[in-house]
Amino acid sequence: MTVPSVDQGVDTKVDRVPGARREALYFALRNKKLVGGLTVVLLFLVLAVVGPMLTAHGPREYVGPPMQPPSSEYWFGTTTFGQDVFAQFVYGLRATFRVGILGGGLTAIIGMFVGFTAGYRGGLVDETLNMITNVVLVLPVLAVLLIISAYLRVRSVEVQALIIGLFSWPWVARAIRAQTFSLRSRDFVDLARLSGVPTRRIIFGEIAPNMASYLFMVFILLFGGAVLFAATLDFIGLGPTEGISLGLMLNNSVKWSALQLGMSWWFIPPGIGITAIVGAFYIMNVGLDEVFNPKLREM
Amino acid sequence: MATTSLAGKPEAERCCTVDRVSMVYKIGAFGGTDLPAVRDVSFEVRAGEVVSLIGESGSGKTTLGKMILRLCPITGETITVDGVDISTFKRRRLKTYYRSVQGVFQDPFSSYNPIFKADRVFSMIKDEYFAEVNAAEWRRKVAASLEAVRLSPDEVLNKYPHQLSGGQLQRILIARALLLDIRLLVADEIISMLDASTRIDVLNLLADLKAQGLGILFITHDLSLGNYVSDKTVILRRGRIVEMGAPDRVFGNPLHPYTKSLLTSVPQLHRKWERVEAELAAGRAGLTGRCIYHERYPNGDGPVGLDAERPTLAEAEDDHFVACFQADGEETC
Amino acid sequence: MSKVSLRVAGLKVHYRTLRGDVKALDDVTFAVADGETMGLAGESGCGKTTLGKSLIRLDGRMRHVDGTVELDDEELPIGDTARMNDFRFREVFIIPQYAMSAMNPTRKIGKMTKELLESRGVRFETVRTELKRRLELVGLAHDVLDRYPIELSGGMKQRMVMVLSTLLNPSLLVADEVTSALDVSTQRAVAETLVDFRDRGFVRSMIVITHDVSLVYQIADSIMVMYAGKLAEKAPTDVIVDSPRHPYTQLLISSLPEVGVKYADKRLTGIPGSPPSLLDPPAGCRFRDRCPLAFDKCSEEPPFVEVEHGHYVACWKA
Numbered sequence A: 001m002t003v004p005s006v007d008q009g010v011d012t013k014v015d016r017v018p019g020a021r022r023e024a025l026y027f028a029l030r031n032k033k034l035v036g037g038l039t040v041v042l043l044f045l046v047l048a049v050v051g052p053m054l055t056a057h058g059p060r061e062y063v064g065p066p067m068q069p070p071s072s073e074y075w076f077g078t079t080t081f082g083q084d085v086f087a088q089f090v091y092g093l094r095a096t097f098r099v100g101i102l103g104g105g106l107t108a109i110i111g112m113f114v115g116f117t118a119g120y121r122g123g124l125v126d127e128t129l130n131m132i133t134n135v136v137l138v139l140p141v142l143a144v145l146l147i148i149s150a151y152l153r154v155r156s157v158e159v160q161a162l163i164i165g166l167f168s169w170p171w172v173a174r175a176i177r178a179q180t181f182s183l184r185s186r187d188f189v190d191l192a193r194l195s196g197v198p199t200r201r202i203i204f205g206e207i208a209p210n211m212a213s214y215l216f217m218v219f220i221l222l223f224g225g226a227v228l229f230a231a232t233l234d235f236i237g238l239g240p241t242e243g244i245s246l247g248l249m250l251n252n253s254v255k256w257s258a259l260q261l262g263m264s265w266w267f268i269p270p271g272i273g274i275t276a277i278v279g280a281f282y283i284m285n286v287g288l289d290e291v292f293n294p295k296l297r298e299m
Numbered sequence B: 001m002a003t004t005s006l007a008g009k010p011e012a013e014r015c016c017t018v019d020r021v022s023m024v025y026k027i028g029a030f031g032g033t034d035l036p037a038v039r040d041v042s043f044e045v046r047a048g049e050v051v052s053l054i055g056e057s058g059s060g061k062t063t064l065g066k067m068i069l070r071l072c073p074i075t076g077e078t079i080t081v082d083g084v085d086i087s088t089f090k091r092r093r094l095k096t097y098y099r100s101v102q103g104v105f106q107d108p109f110s111s112y113n114p115i116f117k118a119d120r121v122f123s124m125i126k127d128e129y130f131a132e133v134n135a136a137e138w139r140r141k142v143a144a145s146l147e148a149v150r151l152s153p154d155e156v157l158n159k160y161p162h163q164l165s166g167g168q169l170q171r172i173l174i175a176r177a178l179l180l181d182i183r184l185l186v187a188d189e190i191i192s193m194l195d196a197s198t199r200i201d202v203l204n205l206l207a208d209l210k211a212q213g214l215g216i217l218f219i220t221h222d223l224s225l226g227n228y229v230s231d232k233t234v235i236l237r238r239g240r241i242v243e244m245g246a247p248d249r250v251f252g253n254p255l256h257p258y259t260k261s262l263l264t265s266v267p268q269l270h271r272k273w274e275r276v277e278a279e280l281a282a283g284r285a286g287l288t289g290r291c292i293y294h295e296r297y298p299n300g301d302g303p304v305g306l307d308a309e310r311p312t313l314a315e316a317e318d319d320h321f322v323a324c325f326q327a328d329g330e331e332t333c
Numbered sequence C: 001m002s003k004v005s006l007r008v009a010g011l012k013v014h015y016r017t018l019r020g021d022v023k024a025l026d027d028v029t030f031a032v033a034d035g036e037t038m039g040l041a042g043e044s045g046c047g048k049t050t051l052g053k054s055l056i057r058l059d060g061r062m063r064h065v066d067g068t069v070e071l072d073d074e075e076l077p078i079g080d081t082a083r084m085n086d087f088r089f090r091e092v093f094i095i096p097q098y099a100m101s102a103m104n105p106t107r108k109i110g111k112m113t114k115e116l117l118e119s120r121g122v123r124f125e126t127v128r129t130e131l132k133r134r135l136e137l138v139g140l141a142h143d144v145l146d147r148y149p150i151e152l153s154g155g156m157k158q159r160m161v162m163v164l165s166t167l168l169n170p171s172l173l174v175a176d177e178v179t180s181a182l183d184v185s186t187q188r189a190v191a192e193t194l195v196d197f198r199d200r201g202f203v204r205s206m207i208v209i210t211h212d213v214s215l216v217y218q219i220a221d222s223i224m225v226m227y228a229g230k231l232a233e234k235a236p237t238d239v240i241v242d243s244p245r246h247p248y249t250q251l252l253i254s255s256l257p258e259v260g261v262k263y264a265d266k267r268l269t270g271i272p273g274s275p276p277s278l279l280d281p282p283a284g285c286r287f288r289d290r291c292p293l294a295f296d297k298c299s300e301e302p303p304f305v306e307v308e309h310g311h312y313v314a315c316w317k318a
Ligand SMILES: Nc1ncnc2c1ncn2[C@@H]1O[C@H](COP(=O)(O)OP(=O)(O)OP(=O)(O)O)[C@@H](O)[C@H]1O
Pocket: A010, A011, C015, C016, C017, C022, C024, C042, C043, C044, C045, C046, C047, C048, C049, C050, C051, C061, C097, C211, C278
């Protein structure tokens, strides 16, 4: 039990006050994990934005001699078919960020809607939504995906994002529901009701802003999760049928035995890209937790 | 100013009548267990009167307050305010109802949304009820109402809740209620979180508002505070009223054993527990082994609060009612 | 008074914050006699908890600036967390404010107790019978050890914490707001348990921290009043309540409503104003802004001196 570890109540009072917002910025700028993660993400983002301008070729064009190692002309070398790996990489990065934002965003929206409604309304509404959440939670996602992909002729990044969104919201909904429950019992919610404020405005005007830091962290985590999920889909062959993505590059390199042929330049860039981006997001999340949670701050 | 309109009302006008209401919470897995939080409670709050509702924690005080404020469904019979049954109010009607009935809660710090400035509680009222009032006039109205709770606008406006003291925050909440034309204020343990030095200011403020004709339901677990301002005392135990009446009757001559045990536990200055206990034991000496309620109604068929139907309280003396001495729910004596 | 148990001299403790040091304790000097129960009262934020914690362990943000703490003529290394380990729990113990909510909700109480004891190098078996005896004493059934904290009511939890913290018979127990969240009947039971523990010798001396003067009046031998990080007055209980010398104590006592006092008969008044910020406390008497008796000399700091036997006051007018 924690009793002997002498008083832990005082510090928590410091949490969540607005003065703490400036304080949060102060700690954010000094948090190595957060700053480091953010730097990595920004580097890749810049690469995704300006990279395609540095190359004249499209990602799927057959531009040069096949199986070339990196050179001054083809910075990351070429594939078995003579496609430019650098061009594939930078376009793939774009797809990765797109799927992260769209997939993560969609997950967040569905999760928030379900979580807020269930948590605030309670009762029958809560029980129904909870049941749906649990059903989706235990669905064998991979099997469902295989079935879906068999029916989908054309798969785009957007479709991928939709699939991700539809299957990964339950844990977000759960977490938000729990937080909403605890905030709903705070007196300021009752006071808003006594002021005649309608339910929707109570949820988005009173409850949600209190979870802003938490929602932000959830989104960061979802972004990383969506990127990883998309890469997995690509890797098992459910990637976009048009365009390119980092996961699809990995998939292709394996399909054409790049490893056995010693073409490390084909799979190392997308591998590093995915690992670094997802890793950076998770590390940022840990960093943010330290920033927002005074108990974890080192002084 | 809002409060002036109260002054004209006739003195002993019935303001809020609680008639045999009950509340059962479903608890446990799948809501399997019933927890009766309020059982057959009846009392009334008149205009210009402070009624203290006293009881230990879990006795159902907050639940009762929330029923009056419609934050909790009303079950059992009715609650009427100015003769109108409030239990069916929905949206529009409920919003109008909140014009005349308001509440202030126990924890001043959780009554404010910590990420917004404290005066948001005022702008919320403006947006919902006074959208047409122009800014300058609204500022005057807010200033007047802050003055009524003895706060100066410069001192408290434009600040975050953590920059204000608990006493200031509670007074702002009262000022917020005064912006509306309220007739009834439900004050749920509003001073238990405050320091002694600010407590008394809030109590005095309630007394002043009462003098202007406001009806106040003052919920507390501290008997000395209840006594200081109130005109009527209601002692609640496990959801039931055990004793009710004028404070000097209830405190001066406690009849129910539960009231007595509460009184002996209050820490008092200048009188130690042992002494209070001895005095009260002497006062109640003639009551051992008796039950006033069943002496009066041997068949347990006495009147219920306001109407006669099921038994709850017997009038022991003028303006002093007491329940069966065993009354803690199940068994009778 | 008899032998001195605790002696605090010139204690200064600050909190480090981004805006500078919060001077939460400034030049605190007092003694607690062997067997004495001392009440510590004052407004929220005046430094009561800080004082209690300083006697046991400074947390990460606290800085020991100056002063000494002696327990039974032995100086406590309060600035040194590692060395304080030997004293904590055996010699001094604190029941923290919010102790009830600090209990780990996922551990059974018996298990927590065992872990706690073992972390202090005490075998659970050696104290088992004593533990059960004391549980009985406070009216808790033995099976509380098999229950989770959330299954206990506030009063039960508080009594459980009390039994636990006194299990090794510490010399000094600091009880920080142990009754504040309870209603009157439970409050009385818990307060009386404290006294009972002292009478039985489970603890020798106690400091009972509370903002409720009428509660410590019931159980304490002496009361010490703090204001804005400094001591204002210390005296035997009856003296503080009946004839306080410090203007702050006087106003504090007179602002308490009593059973029987009615607004209509006697309108009580609070203390206008609020305490100064401890980030940058004003020079001189810290109560000056709110004090009805303030005069020129109050711009100098009044010393905490003994004006009568056992009665200490920090005020030029005392
Ligand atoms: N962790 C902390 N960091 C910075 N300042 C702190 C911290 N803890 C307490 N303080 C400040 O130290 C001063 C004394 O606080 P303390 O907790 O000792 O008050 P208290 O008298 O116990 O109050 P209460 O009655 O509310 O428990 C206050 O001004 C408070 O704001």
